[in-house]
Amino acid sequence: MESSHQMLGGTWGITIIMVIVASWIVFKYLVPGNFKEWRNFGLIQAFIIALYAEMYGFPLTIYLLTSLLGFDIPWLHVKGHLWASLFGWGDSMAIVEMVVGYSFVFLGISLIVRGWKQIYEARKKNELVTDGIYRYMRHPQYTGIFLAVFGQLIHWPTIPTLILFPVIIAAYYTLARKEEKVMIKSFGDEYRAYVKKVPMFFPGWEKSMEVIFKKDEKEDTG
Secondary structure, three states, rough: OOOOOOOOOOOHHHHHHHOOOOOOOHHHHHHOOOHHHHHHHHHHHHHHHHHHHHHHOOOHHHHHHHOOOOOOOEEEHHHHOOOHHHHHHHHHHHHHHHHHHHHHHHHHHHHHHHHHHHHHHHHOOOOOOOHHHHHHHHHHHHHHHHHHHHHHHHHOOHHHHHHHHHHHHHHHHHHHHHHHHHHHHOOOHHHHHHHHHHHOOOOHHHHHHHHHHHHOHHHHHH
């Protein structure tokens, strides 16, 4: 649990370590191959740098809120959970904010990894993947990105990351649409039938619970 008296910012060594670790995870499991994928990876990279630079380096958002807009936010690490700070919910709710945010982050990362494991095997065999995690959503890795980014906005919102969030959503939505055109050319009616049955990013509530809690054998045997 975080100390309520830990000062905010100034630990640039931790900033560098967190940026390297987070960037490595994203690069390993998204594996950008063409220009559009590298461009989108660049947006994720910018989000990561903006997030951890403020979390551990210099809290630009809190500086702007306190110096320009007159908010009374102490420069303590726990106050970086801005929703609790702005709405006066107290340090206990700041911890809740952190837990909820990280729940989305870890769920998102799990989808990225699960999607990568299946698509890695399918590409070697030039097969269409419609089972495992792909029977719930057509782009689980991109869903994972959306959830992880959203979770960080709950956990530690900043002005730069709030600006980047809709840009990232739009970029990966556009990329997904273009990828689906390629899939239709490759697999034809088989992929069209898959599109009709399976949502693009988010399944319904019942299937979402299956994604979170149900272990699929296809994902382990791929």
